[in-house]
Amino acid sequence: MSAGMSERDPLGHPVYRDMPTTIFEKMSGRARETGAINLGQGFPDAQGPEEILRAAADALMTRSNQYPPMAGLAELRGAVAAHYARHQGIDLSPQEVIVTSGATEAIAASLLALVRPGDEVLVLAPLYDAYLPLIERAGGVARVLRLTPPDWRIGREALAAAVTPNTRLLLMNNPVNPTGIALREQELALLAELCVENDLIAICDEVWEHVIYDGVAHRPLIGFPGMRDRTVKIGSAGKIFSLTGWKVGWMCAAPALATLLARAHQFITFTTPPHLQWAVAEGLARPESWFDAMRGAYQASRDRLVAGLRGAGYVVNACAATWFVTVDLPASGIDMDDVAFCERIIEEAGVAAIPISAFYPAEPVTHLVRLCFSKADGILDEAAARLAAFRASLI
């Protein structure tokens, strides 16, 4: 301990002092060590779209590698605005788009910019594990509305009861990781009404907006009545283009909000690598058929893993979006909680997964396990075969 630091003054901010490493990193680390098939952390195993990789490589060699404008290259800001106009009917100006180093940075910047000391932030569990520490570190207080399977439905009364006079923000994810659901039209309408009635700002983590199946269209909250000027819409090139390591994201909001968001962003990462921004701008301009093909391929992977698991006696919940399916352990005849099951399968079956309890701060749902299907057919088949053998060994 260095001079001047007393026993009563332990090192580090309380939010981080006792915090475990995120479950995604932990499970990927275990998979690397043990050689397990990694269906834990959500990332594809493919190289990524050739034409977008090529665009990034070309830009790296032929364009500037110095600081781009702080809020992002004009070309990418324009491409994001044009993309949302075309795909979601939203009318944004390029000045309302701030490019970030991934969606997690966008969430952090939004919270740092908008949470005032003591403000309450309404969140819906299950939730991405970054939300709560970021809210707390930003000086806010999280109010968690706990949702439960099988429907994960958001009810009007529960929502109203979670709001207090100190609530200033709603932080939400749609489509939802880890449940794989897309919020229903009435639920989005309820959330929008709640925001308008209580004068809340909504931070919408919509990173899965394009990874949605069975012909269903994504419905952005910013498009609901009264939401245009009170919503921060967050997107991710990593998810849209299957390039999670790129860490290119953005946050879109009306000018008064965007100005604040940019101030927070400028002192987190300041800028995002320019060659990646050029490539993402090109990617966003791809024709509708490109996005359909991407969705079609993941939908086939979803169906493949689900069929393999069901064939092995597992009960798998419906998945409308994301790269994840959830397995119901008790319904599958497995008498273990999610953490125990994930421990057993990584060691004994050689498959890494994520326990759903990791997405709850309290009173977790403990009977569901998340598996990522954005993998090659052979990997999915091998994982299903290993999990089949594991289940058979229990009976």
Ligand code: GLN
């Ligand atoms: N979104 C990823 C997942 O759910 C995790 C992102 C991360 O690990 N930072 O697996």
